[in-house]
Amino acid sequence: MSARYPIDGARDALWRTTAVQEPATETLNSDLDVDVAIVGAGFTGLNAAITLAEAGTSVAVLEAGQLGFGASGRSGGQVNLGLNLGPQALIKMYGNDIGERLSEFVAQVPNKVFEFIKRHELNCDPVQKGWIQGAATPGQFGAQQSLARDFERFGARFDVLDSREIEERSGAHGYQGGLFSPSAGSLHPLSYTRELARVAMEKGVRLFTNSQVNALERESGRWHLVLDRGRVNAETVLICTNAYTDELIPGLKETLVPVRSVLMASEPLSPELRSRVMPNQITFVDKRRLILYFRYDRDGRLCAGDHGPSRDNFALSDFKDVKRRVVEVFPDLAGTRWDYHWGGRVAMTRSKLPFVHEIDRGLVVGMGYNGRGVGMGSMMGHMLADYALGKDLKTLPFPVTTPEKFPLHRFHPLGVSVAIKWQGMLDRLELRRQKG
Ligand SMILES: Cc1cc2nc3c(=O)[nH]c(=O)nc-3n(C[C@H](O)[C@H](O)[C@H](O)COP(=O)(O)OP(=O)(O)OC[C@H]3O[C@@H](n4cnc5c(N)ncnc54)[C@H](O)[C@@H]3O)c2cc1C
Structure with missing residues (x-):
């Protein structure tokens, strides 16, 4: 392997060689009307799709790549407990009511994920x-x-x-x-993704891969997702694109x-x-x-x-x-x-926490897991589904906030690489000190 970039982050994952078979999916090539359209077929979008389908809602999931192209097919697959901030910090940030509700929710994440896997017999x-x-x-x-x-x-x-x-x-x-x-524990992330997709489709979800959403328009109270070879019209749109967020929603990319x-x-x-x-x-x-x-x-x-x-x-x-x-x-x-x-x-994210953000009526975003997305992304999916089902946003375990943009976002590759070198050096100095 002497080429400069010989490793493809998705294709070369161990998970590709050991995952369950990928369910057959299609590419969107006609117009479609649904109650809810979901952009992104990772843990977040697919968990949302299953919950919605179980509630009798018609759902389309649009994925730009193959199933598991994003982080969900490459992940370490650890289902951990906790966010980057603990209960005290969450309460300080959001107040007693929301902070406590969120802490209680976070405490249950691994058990809920493993229960869901068992209930749906996901082979992962x-x-x-x-x-x-x-x-x-x-x-x-x-x-x-x-x-x-x-x-x-x-x-x-x-x-x-x-x-x-x-x-x-x-x-x-x-x-x-x-x-x-x-x-806490672990799972096979690509098998989990494929199994979520299989169950979603068995429940009637229309899942389209290699189907990038290029634009989003609102007309007569409905959302229209514009793709290369078709449009999806929906009442509600859930954006579940996390670190693979593109320019679809102006300004969203700058919050990550x-x-x-x-x-x-x-x-x-x-x-x-x-x-x-x-x-x-x-x-x-x-x-x-x-x-x-x-x-x-x-x-x-x-x-x-x-x-x-x-x-x-x-x-x-x-x-x-x-x-x-x-x-x-x-x-x-x-x-x-x-x-x-x-x-x-x-x-x-700037807050070091995931966020739920309502951009407009019927258009909501859930993402920003800061490396905790196996558990949190799965649970976020169910939360977004609750939103689409009309649940009062104020009763969701996660507060609905406006995420902060990173200043000078377009320079982030340079900023990140400097920060990583600096932090790596501090880690090495600390280790050296500890070794005496
Ligand atoms: C190497 C690695 C290791 C990790 N390890 C862990 C771990 O051990 N534990 C943990 O909790 N978390 C871990 N994470 C993080 C975790 O995997 C992610 O938080 C989680 O997979 C996010 O899921 P998601 O469904 O929100 O997004 P993703 O799985 O990233 O899916 C988003 C999808 O949206 C699609 N998309 C984007 N734009 C469009 C568009 N316009 N139209 C259609 N589709 C679009 C993308 O193609 C992508 O497939 C890891 C991440 C990486 C990269």
Whole structure:
């Protein structure tokens, strides 16, 4: 692999070789009338589609690429508990009422996702054996302990682990302590996407792939989605395009910064190695400025993820950092072969939180998961469906807000790459200090 960009973030994902079969879909080539049109066929759009179809609504989902083209087909597939801000911060930001409702909602996310998978018999390798979040500094460990206390009153359990327990339970070196969340876990993200699509279509949803929505118009109280070879007319439109948001809605793209995350999967590890490196199929994420994350697939391949470059195609050299960092955390992996390399976009927001935004009557957006979209995106889908079904926006678990735009957005590739270099350097200095 000597070319500069030999790795395609979607095509080369491990998940492509191990996923369930893709359901047959069509491309839109005529006009269509539905109650609800959904733009984007990832976790968010497809969960919304199923809930709507179950309520008897006619639904069309329009996807510009193939199923799973966006982050949902490339993801690490960890179903974690929590947002980037804990209950205290959410209450401070949104007030008691919304902050508490949101915290309660967040506390239930993994259980709800795994229940949904079970109820619909989705064949997507769900594993609910818990997640460890490792603290890089004593300050982070202190904050984690109060987070665990805060979440307790909202019904979420986090066990506090000291550094020795972290090492015993995960095999990971170099952490000051951390949290174990038993309700979290992982799934096969592309199988999950394809299975959601299969169930949606079985329930009557019209799903169109290779069908990019080029324009959105409003006329006589209805929305018209304009595609190359047809139009979809709908009462309500849900925009579920997250980090792959294009120019369809003026100004929306500027509310997100797409940061790239790269992932790689090892050769299948021996049972003996697996008993030392993240035993019992737990998942792991650390709290360094540039987070490292790990999980196994069903064949015992370890998937390890890290930040990536500011572009969509990757070179093998983009994985140098993650390979070095993996061995710092798990020295036993020094000789491990890495068979798959891929990556994709993660949508960051200014508030560090996802948002629900009503642009106009019957036009609503739900996105901005900041790397937590497997669980949050799935639940956001159900929330958006509730909106389309006429539920009062004020009663949704997530507040309806106007997202803030990033200033100087068009310079973000440069900004992100400088920030990543800077944060990586701070992480390395911190590690060096800790090693003495
Ligand atoms: C490498 C990587 C690892 C990750 N790991 C994790 C993890 O372990 N845990 C976690 O919780 N989150 C993780 N995430 C984030 C998570 O995968 C995403 O938040 C989630 O998949 C978002 O789902 P979505 O349905 O909102 O968007 P997407 O899955 O990105 O789907 C949006 C879709 O919209 C389509 N689209 C855009 N514009 C148009 C248009 N005009 N017309 C039609 N279609 C359009 C795109 O083609 C795209 O397929 C990871 C992300 C990446 C990239």
